[in-house]
Amino acid sequence: MRIGELVRRTGVSERSLRYYEQQGLLVSDRTPGGHREYPEQAVERVIRIQELFAAGLNSKKIAHLLPCMRDADGGPSEIATPRLVAELSVERDRIDRMISELANSRDVLDEVINAASHDPRRGHS
Amino acid sequence: MRIGELVRRTGVSERSLRYYEQQGLLVSDRTPGGHREYPEQAVERVIRIQELFAAGLNSKKIAHLLPCMRDADGGPSEIATPRLVAELSVERDRIDRMISELANSRDVLDEVINAASHDPRRGHS
DNA sequence: GTTGAATCTGACATCGATGTTAGCTTTTAC
DNA sequence: GTAAAAGCTAACATCGATGTCAGATTCAAC
Numbered sequence A, B: 001m002r003i004g005e006l007v008r009r010t011g012v013s014e015r016s017l018r019y020y021e022q023q024g025l026l027v028s029d030r031t032p033g034g035h036r037e038y039p040e041q042a043v044e045r046v047i048r049i050q051e052l053f054a055a056g057l058n059s060k061k062i063a064h065l066l067p068c069m070r071d072a073d074g075g076p077s078e079i080a081t082p083r084l085v086a087e088l089s090v091e092r093d094r095i096d097r098m099i100s101e102l103a104n105s106r107d108v109l110d111e112v113i114n115a116a117s118h119d120p121r122r123g124h125s
Numbered sequence C: 001g002t003t004g005a006a007t008c009t010g011a012c013a014t015c016g017a018t019g020t021t022a023g024c025t026t027t028t029a030c
Numbered sequence D: 001g002t003a004a005a006a007g008c009t010a011a012c013a014t015c016g017a018t019g020t021c022a023g024a025t026t027c028a029a030c
Helices: A003-010 A014-022 A042-054 A059-068 A082-117 B003-010 B014-022 B042-054 B059-068 B082-117
Strands: none
Touching: A003 A014, A003 A042, A014 A042, A042 A059, A042 B082, A059 A082, A059 B082, A082 B042, A082 B059, A082 B082, B003 B014, B003 B042, B014 B042, B042 B059, B059 B082
16 A cells, blocks of 8 residues: 555554654555555554554664564564563553553543532533 | 752652743742742642643643642632533543553563563573 | 852753655556 | 646754753751
């Protein structure tokens, strides 16, 4: 598929897709005219990349991590080095803490939203 | 307490604490000489602010939200307007999605970490 | 009063993914 | 062949919380 379709199917902008390629996170074939051609598999990969960015990893760590991930079509092409494993463990724990904090914030928001809907001046009950 | 203690007890930098105040997220009394004096309650508040920042809210939304939150010492001082409730609901749902994605990323990291520790070339089992 | 630690204000810097624009080339549909 | 749509590269802009530095003032201890 070409970049437009990948944009549509992932919700990620052209700009970002090209940036991912530049950072070594995504590869593409080229048509004779120089247009990018992506395999079906790219959709899932792009979504993974987005998730990892959202989890606070930077391009470099993601670039190191990606070859060690199990793809949809098979096992990982590389095994993480001890050094990388150490780094990823730190990230993993950070993500876990972040999840707790997010759940906290969500509960806070729920409480505020709830308090408003139960407010005697405008609530339903 | 003064700012140094608040830094120690929250892990948030002086710079950020002053920024929070400037954004209307945090109030402080002043000594006759102009130094900030925080109530005990500030510790909890600062941690909440940090969590909300981590959840992707910006200063402005947090500023609107804070007066509607239940403090440790009592009920909320304001009830969220319908407009604010609508905004917060959007954020709430976004946070929920973010939690799912983070859990995804964490599982991906676990898998990579796990694969390395079970690697026949260096694993324990 | 003196001195060192703590705090103050204000300005400038940073980081990194993403947005945006411009100008050009390729592809596609007719 | 032509025209519109899609893609390409390259460069510059942005955003917002936070870091950092400089120079001045206050506080606390002696």
